[in-house]
Every structure is written in structure tokens, then in C-alpha cells.
Amino acid sequence: MLLLRIISAVSSLLGGLLLIPGATAARAASARVSRPPNVVIIFADDLGYGDLGCYGHPSIRTPNLDRMAAQGLRFTDFYAAAEVCTPSRAALLTGRYPIRSGMANDTRRVLFPNSKGGLPPAEITLAEALKTKGYATAHVGKWHLGIHEGSRPNDQGFDFSLGLPYSNDMDGRPDLPRGASGSPTPPKDGWNVALLQNGKVVEQPADQTTLTRRYTEAAVKFVREHAGAPFFLYFAHTFPHVPLFASPEFKGRSRRGIYGDTVEELDWSVGQVLESLRTAGIAENTLVVFTSDNGPWLPQRAQGGSAGLLREGKGSTWEGGMRVPGIAWWPGRIQPGVSSVPVSTMDLFPTCLALAGVPLPTGRVLDGQDIAGVLFGGATLPERPFFYYRGERLFACRLGDFKAHFSTQAGYGQPKAEKHEPPLLFNLAIDPSEKFDLAPQHPDVLEAINRAIAAHEASLERAPTQLN
Ligand code: MG
Numbered sequence: 001m002l003l004l005r006i007i008s009a010v011s012s013l014l015g016g017l018l019l020i021p022g023a024t025a026a027r028a029a030s031a032r033v034s035r036p037p038n039v040v041i042i043f044a045d046d047l048g049y050g051d052l053g054c055y056g057h058p059s060i061r062t063p064n065l066d067r068m069a070a071q072g073l074r075f076t077d078f079y080a081a082a083e084v085c086t087p088s089r090a091a092l093l094t095g096r097y098p099i100r101s102g103m104a105n106d107t108r109r110v111l112f113p114n115s116k117g118g119l120p121p122a123e124i125t126l127a128e129a130l131k132t133k134g135y136a137t138a139h140v141g142k143w144h145l146g147i148h149e150g151s152r153p154n155d156q157g158f159d160f161s162l163g164l165p166y167s168n169d170m171d172g173r174p175d176l177p178r179g180a181s182g183s184p185t186p187p188k189d190g191w192n193v194a195l196l197q198n199g200k201v202v203e204q205p206a207d208q209t210t211l212t213r214r215y216t217e218a219a220v221k222f223v224r225e226h227a228g229a230p231f232f233l234y235f236a237h238t239f240p241h242v243p244l245f246a247s248p249e250f251k252g253r254s255r256r257g258i259y260g261d262t263v264e265e266l267d268w269s270v271g272q273v274l275e276s277l278r279t280a281g282i283a284e285n286t287l288v289v290f291t292s293d294n295g296p297w298l299p300q301r302a303q304g305g306s307a308g309l310l311r312e313g314k315g316s317t318w319e320g321g322m323r324v325p326g327i328a329w330w331p332g333r334i335q336p337g338v339s340s341v342p343v344s345t346m347d348l349f350p351t352c353l354a355l356a357g358v359p360l361p362t363g364r365v366l367d368g369q370d371i372a373g374v375l376f377g378g379a380t381l382p383e384r385p386f387f388y389y390r391g392e393r394l395f396a397c398r399l400g401d402f403k404a405h406f407s408t409q410a411g412y413g414q415p416k417a418e419k420h421e422p423p424l425l426f427n428l429a430i431d432p433s434e435k436f437d438l439a440p441q442h443p444d445v446l447e448a449i450n451r452a453i454a455a456h457e458a459s460l461e462r463a464p465t466q467l468n
Contacts, residue, residue: 004070006178037285037356038230038233039233039289040232040238040273040289041092041136041235041289042290043089043236044290046242047240047296047325048308049308050296050305052066052378059260060255060256061264063169066269069327073335073336073337074161075327075339076338077323078323078324079345083411085167086467087105089145090123091346092293094349095367096123096367099389099463100460103119103466104392111144115147121156125156125354127234129349129352129356133442134228134230135235137160138160138222139158140161140162141163142163143235152165153199163236164193164206164238167241195214212268213270216272219235220276223282235273240262241297242300250265257302259303274288284332287375290325290326291345293325295307295314296314297313297314311435313411317407318436319433321411344386346367351369351370354370383399402445403425404424405423406423407420
């Protein structure tokens with residue numbers, strides 16, 4: 001009893017010391033002077049624009065992400081750079097449209113377990129770039145950028161990797177029917193995807209009910225162990241991609257069914273990561289970005305998410321396929337607010353390199369732009385185009401508030417694209433749901449968009465596809 005009292009007294013004294021604001025501020029200030037910031041990117045899979053409380057969902061509870069948004073900058077116009085998983089991940093890690101790296105494919109293929117290709121070794125990932133400044137680097141969660149030598153996480157700049165090699169509905173087993181992929185109904189023998197750590201299988205099939213928890217433990221451990229030097233953590237969640245699994249602590253707890261359970265567990269995970277940064281005294285020297293790789297997988301019905309008021313979902317170049325939640329958090333550096341400046345995951349590469357003092361790589365076109373002014377100063381950016389690719393084909397382009405669709409196609413279930421000549425034109429500020437075509441009224445806007453596309457295409461050297 002006495003021993004317990006002593007332990008309790010000592011721990012409250014220590015807790016008190018840790019809470020002295022002056023000490024925390026001094027520690028953070030000295031960290032700022034002496035070292036570049038840590039970077040944490042948390043990347044959900046198939047989470048839609050409308051799936052978080054802070055983006056208007058009525059029945060999924062996301063208190064940690066809502067708090068992160070209230071303390072940080074919540075973007076209304078944040079884009080994934082592709083409409084499906086693999087190209088979106090390639091774009092985030094390289095700062096380039098996947099058309100440039102061979103990571104886009106016109107036949108709607110993503111990397112399957114039997115694919116021969118993957119992210120080419122010549123591509124420079126954010127992890128590789130930050131390592132040049134001594135960053136410790138970790139990948140936790142889904143990879144889906146290749147399983148062969150040269151393309152794996154440890155080959156692409158990550159010191160540590162724990163996670164699935166691809167989507168949780170894909171399998172290394174040749175005897176499973178191809179149709180098993182993408183179905184929320186398990187194949188007869190169950191899902192068989194392996195959990196890998198630094199390229200070695202640690203569990204197969206992975207117990208998917210424990211994935212979010214185990215990912216989170218690995219992420220928190222990495223933060224704790226690397227608190228004394230700059231690090232980059234790329235935390236790419238497996239969920240809410242189907243098949244959906246939640247741990248016993250979260251299963252059945254959400255009013256939104258199993259989809260809500262997985263999102264609420266993901267929200268818990270975000271809270272754990274932010275708390276680990278605070279506990280380590282490095283929150284004031286860490287940029288955290290939360291976003292999603294593409295929109296919701298609508299054909300999964302209640303097991304897919306919601307794009308809120310945006311049209312369509314994953315797989316399409318309507319807004320619901322590529323506009324996603326985007327939250328940036330850095331206590332003391334990012335002022336709380338909401339930004340409607342259009343930005344994309346490709347902007348993270350040059351932004352993080354600038355923060356770390358790493359020169360941009362030469363000999364390649366980068367499509368992202370340093371958005372530090374938006375993050376830290378509430379600045380706007382000069383008007384710049386954003387290109388919506390479906391595979392290797394350019395379907396649409398946004399410039400300012402206007403978006404022109406040259407082709408449209410539902411993410412799934414519409415066998416052929418519909419071409420639009422003249423293109424459809426929407427004002428996304430007035431009409432975020434893309435309902436009212438304004439092309440006849442704005443020939444000047446269409447001309448400006450056509451000029452932007454011509455300049456973009458002049459810069460393109462299409463790499464041979466890596467997704468065979
Ligand atoms: Mg995805």
C-alpha cells in the first residue's frame with residue numbers, strides 16, 4: 001500500500017513536471033532551432049469526403065480527427081492525385097502524377113499480387129529524399145506499390161516497414177478465384193493476405209481484426225524511439241477498404257455499422273499517434289497530415305463510404321472519386337482554420353522537402369508545389385490546374401473554381417467512358433455536386449483550361465506501365 005502511494009506520488013510529480021508550459025515551450029523552441037521537423041502522413045484507404053464528423057457525417061463519431069481539425073487546418077478542396085489506390089500512393093510518395101512513373105494504367109488495373117511491376121527504383125520517394133537529411137523513416141500499413149525487389153518499402157527509402165503488401169482483399173494464393181477480390185463476402189477459405197515486417201511474413205493470413213491496433217502500436221513505438229531526431233512516418237491504414245474488420249473494442253459500437261466501426265477505430269488510432277507526439281514533447285516540431293487515397297467504394301453499398309455532397313466515388317474523376325478529407329496539424333505553427341485553397345497529396349513532397357531543407361530532385365518534372373504559405377500563413381496560391389486522370393487518360397481539369405470534364409465514367413459498372421464535346425463545365429464553388437453545366441456561358445474558361453492542358457501535355461514523358 002505504502003509502495004503504491006510512493007509510486008503514485010512520484011508519477012504525479014513527474015506528470016506535473018512534464019506539464020510545466022515553460023519547459024514544454026523551451027524544449028519545442030530548442031528543437032525547432034536545432035533540427036528539421038518530423039513528418040507524419042496518415043493515409044486512410046477508400047475513406048470518403050463525407051465520412052468524418054468534421055466533414056459532416058451524422059452518425060460516425062470521430063472525436064480525435066474532429067479535434068485535430070479544430071486545432072489545425074481543415075481543407076475543403078484537398079485532392080488525392082488518382083482515383084484508385086496504387087497510382088494515388090505513387091503520387092503521394094513522389095510528388096508526381098502517376099502517368100510520369102508508369103504507375104497509372106488504362107485498363108483499370110492496379111497492382112495485383114501476381115503483377116510483375118511496381119514503383120520504379122529510379123523514382124525518388126519522400127522517404128528517400130528525407131533520408132538525405134538523416135531522417136529515420138517508417139512505413140506502417142498498406143503498401144501496394146510492388147512486391148518485387150526495387151519496389152518494396154525497404155527498397156524505397158523506409159528503414160522500417162510493417163503492413164500488408166497490397167489491399168486486404170487480395171491474396172497470395174493462386175487457387176483463390178479472382179472474383180474474391182473486392183467482395184465483402186470472404187472466399188471459402190477466408191482472406192489470406194500476409195502481414196509483413198521488413199519483407200518477412202510474420203503472419204498469414206493476417207488477423208485483420210487486430211491490424212489497426214497493431215499498426216498503431218508500431219507507429220507509437222516508432223515515434224517514441226525516434227523522438228530525439230527527425231523522422232518521417234508514413235502510416236497508410238488498411239481500412240476502411242473492404243473487407244471490413246474492427247477489433248472487439250470497436251465492433252458493433254458505431255451507429256453506422258461495421259463501416260463506422262472501422263472508421264471509429266481509425267479515429268482512435270489518430271488520437272494515439274497525436275498523443276504519442278505530445279507525450280514525447282515533439283508535437284510542436286511535427287507536421288501531421290491526415291487524408292485518404294481516393295473516394296468511397298460505392299458498389300460496396302453499406303460497406304463502402306460516403307462522398308457527402310460530392311458526385312460519385314472511387315474509380316471516377318467526378319469530385320467524389322478524388323476530393324477527400326485533408327487535415328494538417330502542427331501545434332504552434334499551423335493556426336486553426338479552414339482553407340478552401342485547392343491542394344493535393346502531390347504538394348506534400350515539395351512542402352516537406354522545403355521544411356527539411358532538402359533540395360528538390362533534378363532531372364524530373366514535379367507536379368506538386370510547396371504549400372507552406374497556405375499551411376502557416378493563410379496564403380492563397382497562384383491559380384494552377386489540377387488534372388484528373390482515370391488510368392492513363394486525362395478525363396478532366398480544374399482551374400480556379402471551374403472544372404471541365406472531357407470524359408466521364410462512373411467508377412464501376414459503366415463499361416465505357418462518355419465523351420463530351422464540348423466538355424462539361426462546372427463551377428465547384430457554386431455547384432460542388434457537379435450538376436449544372438455552364439460550358440455555353442464560359443468559352444473563355446474552357447480556352448484557359450485547354451491552354452493549361454496543352455502546357456501539361458508538353459511536359460509529359462509517359463513512362464511505360466509498371467502495372468502488368
Ligand atoms: Mg483506396
